[in-house]
Amino acid sequence: xxxxxxxxxxxxxxxxxxxxxxxxxxxxxxxxxxxxxxxxxxxxxxxxxxxxxxxxxxxxxxxxxxxxxxxxxxxxxxxxxxxxxxxxxxxxxxxxxxxxxxxxxxxxxxxxxxxxxxxxxxxxxxxxxxxxxxxxxxxxxxxxxxxxxxxxxxxxxxxxxxxxxxxxxxxxxxxxxxxxxxxxxxxxxxxxxxxxxxxxxxxxxxxxxxxxxxxxxxxxxxxxxxxxxxxxxxxxxxxxxxxxxxxxxxxxxxxxxxxxxxxxxxxxxxxxxxxxxxxxxxxxxxxxxxxxxxxxxxxxxxxxxxxxxxxxxxxxxxxxxxxxxxxxxxxxxxxxxxxxxxxxxxxxxxxxxxxxxxxxxxxxxxxxxxxxxxxxxxxxxxxxxxxxxxxxxxxxxxxxxxxxxxxxxxxxxxxxxxxxxxxxxxxxxxxxxxxxxxxxxxxxxxxxxxxxxxxxxxxxxxxxxxxxxxxxxxxxxxxxxxxxxxxxxxxxxxxxxxxxxxxxxxxxxxxxxxxxxxxxxxxxxxxxxxxxxxxxxxxxxxxxxxxxxxxxxxxxxxxxxxxxxxxxxxxxxxxxxxxxxxxxxxxxxxxxxxxxxxxxxxxxxxxxx
Ligand code: ADP
Numbered sequence: 217x218x219x220x221x222x223x224x225x226x227x228x229x230x231x232x233x234x235x236x237x238x239x240x241x242x243x244x245x246x247x248x249x250x251x252x253x254x255x256x257x258x259x260x261x262x263x264x265x266x267x268x269x270x271x272x273x274x275x276x277x278x279x280x281x282x283x284x285x286x287x288x289x290x291x292x293x294x295x296x297x298x299x300x301x302x303x304x305x306x307x308x309x310x311x312x313x314x315x316x317x318x319x320x321x322x323x324x325x326x327x328x329x330x331x332x333x334x335x336x337x338x339x340x341x342x343x344x345x346x347x348x349x350x351x352x353x354x355x356x357x358x359x360x361x362x363x364x365x366x367x368x369x370x371x372x373x374x375x376x377x378x379x380x381x382x383x384x385x386x387x388x389x390x391x392x393x394x395x396x397x398x399x400x401x402x403x404x405x406x407x408x409x410x411x412x413x414x415x416x417x418x419x420x421x422x423x424x425x426x427x428x429x430x431x432x433x434x435x436x437x438x439x440x441x442x443x444x445x446x447x448x449x450x451x452x453x454x455x456x457x458x459x460x461x462x463x464x465x466x467x468x469x470x471x472x473x474x475x476x477x478x479x480x481x482x483x484x485x486x487x488x489x490x491x492x493x494x495x496x497x498x499x500x501x502x503x504x505x506x507x508x509x510x511x512x513x514x515x516x517x518x519x520x521x522x523x524x525x526x527x528x529x530x531x532x533x534x535x536x537x538x539x540x541x542x543x544x545x546x547x548x549x550x551x552x553x554x555x556x557x558x559x560x561x562x563x564x565x566x567x568x569x570x571x572x573x574x575x576x577x578x579x580x581x582x583x584x585x586x587x588x589x590x591x592x593x594x595x596x597x598x599x600x601x602x603x604x605x606x607x608x609x610x611x612x613x614x615x616x617x618x619x620x621x622x623x624x625x626x627x628x629x630x631x632x633x634x635x636x637x638x639x640x641x642x643x644x645x646x647x648x649x650x651x652x653x654x655x656x657x658x659x660x661x662x663x664x665x666x667x668x669x670x671x672x673x674x675x676x677x678x679x680x681x682x683x684x685x686x687x688x689x690x691x692x693x694x695x696x697x698x699x700x701x702x703x704x705x706x707x708x709x710x711x712x713x714x715x716x717x718x719x720x721x722x723x724x725x726x727x728x729x730x731x732x733x734x735x736x737x738x739x740x741x742x743x744x745x746x747x748x749x750x751x752x753x754x755x756x757x758x759x760x761x762x763x764x765x766x767x768x769x770x771x772x773x774x775x776x777x778x779x780x781x782x783x784x785x786x787x788x789x790x791x792x793x794x795x796x797x798x799x800x801x802x803x804x805x806x807x808x809x810x811x812x813x814x815x816x817x818x819x820x821x822x823x824x825x
Contacts, residue, residue, distance in 0.1 A: 232266040233493050235259070236292070236301040236323075238315060239273040240308030240382075241433055244443040247464030248308040250478050251332040255307070258486035265493065270301070274311050282317075289318045296323070303492050305485075306330040309337035309382050312349075316342045327498040331485040335505040336389065337382070345499035348492070350485040352476050353505040354386075354461060356393040360401070362473035362511070363426045363459050366527045370401055371424040376414055376450065377407045378441075380434040390430060410437030411446060418454040425456040429465075444469075457521045463512065467536075471521065472513035474529075480509055607653070609682055610645035617642045651710075669704040669814060670712060672739050672746055679716045680737075683724070690724050692733040699740050705811040707791045712811075715787050715795075718780040719750045719807045725773070726754030726805065745793070745810040753804040762797060784809070 237256070240248050256269055272292065276284050300323035306312040312330035315322055316339050322328075328347040330338060335351040343349070364370055375390060377383050387407060394403055406414045411432060418427060432446035444465060451458060451469035460466075463475045488501055511529050515537040518525065525534065542549060621638040624630055680687075680694060687694055705712075720735065727733040730753060738749040757765060764770045766785045771778030788795040788809045795809035 232268045233263070233302040234268045234270065234296075234299075235489070235493075236296075236304045236326075237269050237271040238304065238306045238311040239271065240310035240312075241440075242273045242275060242442065243271070245433055246444045246447075247462040247478070248311075248332055249443065250462075250464035251482060252307050254478050255305070255331070255482045255485055258482045259489055262486045262490045263493065264490070270295075274314050276314075285314060285318065289321050293321065293323075300326050302326065303489060304328045305489060307332045309333045310380075312338065316347070319344060319347070327492040329485065329489055329492060329498070331488075332481065337385070343499075345497065348488060348498040348501045348503075350481065350488055350503055351505040352481060353507055354389070354476075355474075355508065356390045357397065358474055358508065359459065359461060360394045360397050360403075360428065362529075363428065364397070364400060365529070366471065366473070366513075366523050367424075367426060367457065367521065368527075369424045370426050372402045372404065372422060372426070374418065374421060374425060374427050374456070375403055375405050375407075376418075376427060376429045376432060376446075377405065378432045378434045379407055379436050380431075383407070383431050383433060386430055390428075408436055411435035411439060411441060411449075412437070415449060415453050418450055418456070421454070421456045427454055427456050427458045429458055429460045457517060457523075463509065466512060466514065468514070468516075470514060471517040471523070472511065472532075472535075474508035474511045476506070477509035481506060607649050610649045613645045614642050614649075617645070667706050667708060669706055670709050671702060671704055672712070672716075672748055672811070673698045673702050675709065675713050675716055676737055676739065676748070679713060679720055682717070683720060687720075687724060687735070690728065690733065692724055692727060692735050695734065695736045697736070697738045702739055702746060703741050703813040705746055705791070706814045707811065708787075711787045712791070715784045715809065716748070716750075718784050719809075722780060723750055723752035723754065723805070723807070727752050730754055730803075741813065742810075744813055746813060747808055747810045749806060749808045751800055751804060751806045753800070756799050756803060756805050757797060765797060766795070 237252060239245075239252055243249060243252075252271070259267055259269070274288070276282060276288065304315060304323060304326055306315045306328065312333045315328055315330070319328070319342065324344065325346065328344075329350065330347070331350040333349065333351050334354050335349075336354075338349050338351060360373065363373060375387075377387050377390070384407075387405065391403070391405075397403070406417060409417065414432075414435070421427075427450070429447060429450065432441050432450075434440055435446075447458070447460075447465055447469050457471045458469055459473055460470050461475055463477050463479075466472060466475060484503065484506065488503065491501060492498055511532040513523075513528055513532055513534050515534050517523075518528075518534070528534070538544075617638045621635050621642070624635050624638065676696065676698065680696070720737075723735055727735070732753055734753045736749070736751040738747075738751075740747050740749070761770075761772070766781045767778075768782040769778040770782075785795050788811065791811055793809055793811040795807070798806045798808070800806050
């Protein structure tokens, strides 16, 4: 039972509503045809019921000859028979006037909505309680002022208008409302001319003219102009910009300005129509007429007539502006951009890669050059250092002892034993010199370095003995802390001695200008290595220099070669050890090197060096 009731209800809700749509003049007359077309779709959008829209045109409105109207009324009554429409909509003043005129016969109990009409064309006194109006309000002064605003040099406005009763009515109104502007601009009318002559006239207007087209449905020659034919033909020949009242005409020929909006008015009209179909009493719905919508301008006409956008009212909308290249080809542009970007990235990467390679090449070349240079200088430095520090000593000894031997030989009874002893010393010194030279040679012969177990304490002692006099002269206090029973390391005794010598000479040179001058030398065995520490109280090494002192050719001394430390490092590293420098606890520098232990010898005497 409940189910049956709900089926009945939905059937009633779905029942179509019949709407009689009456057009003025005919199906294709602007602006009403625009209103009718859009109103239909707006009605279907807003209506809850399916709509059966039946459309007729009031052809008699063209001429104003109302003699046939009675027959038309009869025809409509016959069409609908005993089932009158649910709603009558009159579009435009002629259609609205017609229904009002024949309201008694035209389904007087059916609600009537008159729309697309100017409020002045409504016969308010004849409105019944079943009638309502959605009207607009024309303000011709605003329209003409718009022309003078965007084209301030305008001297002459030609008003184009037809001769049907509706058009004649408006001619009077336009003239009356624009009267106050006559001091600024001349307004002329073309309604006494057939439209063909209007066209000829419009083609030869003097400079600073504008055309205001109100309507051209019926011209002075009695010719009817459907749709927007009149406007299109006028636009084709006119040598002045054209303005009008309604957005129904806007879209190519008009410059633009404030105009009635078809969409806005239809939305209002459809809303009222739906309320009427829903049963609301028409007489209770009273809407004020709507004014012009915010101004709209056609960009193409603005260009054509050189109208600057700065002249337009601030709330204006500019339509038909051609899309920018970006808007038009957005995806293509994005594609090209992406391709360019990818190409750019690729090029950057290639350039980067190329630079990296060249840099690496330059670096490796410079390293090679440095190495070659180093080899030469290393040899020279090594030799000169050895000659200076080691060979010099025994040679001086040989010279001194030879002089002594000669002196002993010069006496009457030479002391043969004494001379023998001196000569033995000379032979030992010469032997030592030979050893040094072969050691230096061995240093530069690849893989031929002598590697023997050696005691670092002994080497330190030897170097200190060699330098004793120099250190004393330099006022340097020497303190040694050498670990007893130090395990042996393997290496070339001459080279290792060279390292110790270099470090001590450097320390002594560093302390030349400071007080106190203390040199501390320590040897210590740690897990698997022997560490030798040579500490001075000199000025220390700049933080920035500390990483460079082992580089070949780095020197801060006027006559320095910058090779000592680099040779030390290559010797120590060649022996599987490492060498480094640190700042002293209070002042000075601590140089340390470590060499790997090979074996613990029972007696230091058994060591090779
Ligand atoms: P150079 O022959 O120039 O002295 P080295 O390789 O022996 O060459 O030393 C390089 C640089 O390291 C020196 O010029 C000096 O600036 C710094 N240097 C070496 N040893 C010491 C030290 N004990 N105290 C301060 N600076 C040092």
